[in-house]
Amino acid sequence: MELHQEAAERLASSGRRYTRTRRRLVDILAKAGMPLSLPAIVRGRKNLPQSSAYRNLAELETAGLIRRVASEDGFARYELAEELTGHHHHLMCSRCGQVQDLHIPAPLERRLDRTLDVLAREAAFATVRHRLDLIGLCRACGST
Ligand SMILES: [Zn+2]
Ligand SMILES: [Zn+2]
8 A cells, every 4th residue: 555545544544634844754754765764854944843743743743644762862762664675674773773774585584573573482472563773873973
């Protein structure tokens, strides 16, 4: 299903409208391809005040369209929900706080999933999904 159509339907099912601002925020996050902080979302964008962006991000988060990614610098970053963009992981820089998406090739992802399932079963924990982020130094920070 097309991204905006799916977003509109998800919002409608929780009694919310897919306003122009919300559509714009979904667009920005879809094009970024990485989690963005609030200042990065509004930077250079006229007609998108930070207060309005924040309010609408919260609405989109409540509706399950986007999720907040906790990064190493303490700034919340936002990305589209995995149901909309697909499962992935993150590379988080512990020095500058940058967060990048990390897509693991499908065969490796399946192997990882099986391994985590075994660990979960040993702990009598019924897993539905996993989140796995790598923390370290990005290319720029690692080379200084
Ligand atoms: Zn860095
Ligand atoms: Zn995974």
